[in-house]
Amino acid sequence: MNTRMVSWQGIHGARTLHDVAGSTGAVMPANGVLLKAPHAVARINHGRWIADCPFGCMGAEYVDLTNPEFFCCNCRNADVKNHLVPIDLPPIRRANAIESLLMRRKIVNRNWHPGESLKDLRDENVVYGVTT
Numbered sequence: 001m002n003t004r005m006v007s008w009q010g011i012h013g014a015r016t017l018h019d020v021a022g023s024t025g026a027v028m029p030a031n032g033v034l035l036k037a038p039h040a041v042a043r044i045n046h047g048r049w050i051a052d053c054p055f056g057c058m059g060a061e062y063v064d065l066t067n068p069e070f071f072c073c074n075c076r077n078a079d080v081k082n083h084l085v086p087i088d089l090p091p092i093r094r095a096n097a098i099e100s101l102l103m104r105r106k107i108v109n110r111n112w113h114p115g116e117s118l119k120d121l122r123d124e125n126v127v128y129g130v131t132t
């Protein structure tokens with residue numbers, strides 16, 4: 001996906017999740033992704049694709065839309081023995097439509113959560129005074 005929002009690549013470039021997680025010398029991610037563990041859920045906050053930590057530590061990480069796996073740099077996914085967990089993303093066409101609607105707004109108003117429909121975003125754009 002060629003995102004127009006800030007995502008993992010915009011912050012970390014070509015560095016992998018393991019590169020970034022290991023840069024602090026703290027606990028590294030364990031091998032493998034736990035598909036049956038709690039999933040992180042992608043959302044857009046102030047023009048950034050992020051996912052909140054699903055383990056309740058209040059951490060959040062940038063989302064790599066090409067590799068939607070989550071490792072919390074705060075709690076290190078300790079609840080699942082440091083394994084990566086999946087990040088739920090909208091399908092690509094929907095993500096592109098969401099971004100197109102949000103790009104018309106000021107950065108501070110570029111927000112989306114999975115419960116919001118495209119109609120919701122169009123309606124909000126009217127409130128923000130941008131064309132839809």
Ligand SMILES: [Zn+2]
Binds near residue numbers: 059073
């Ligand atoms: Zn966490």
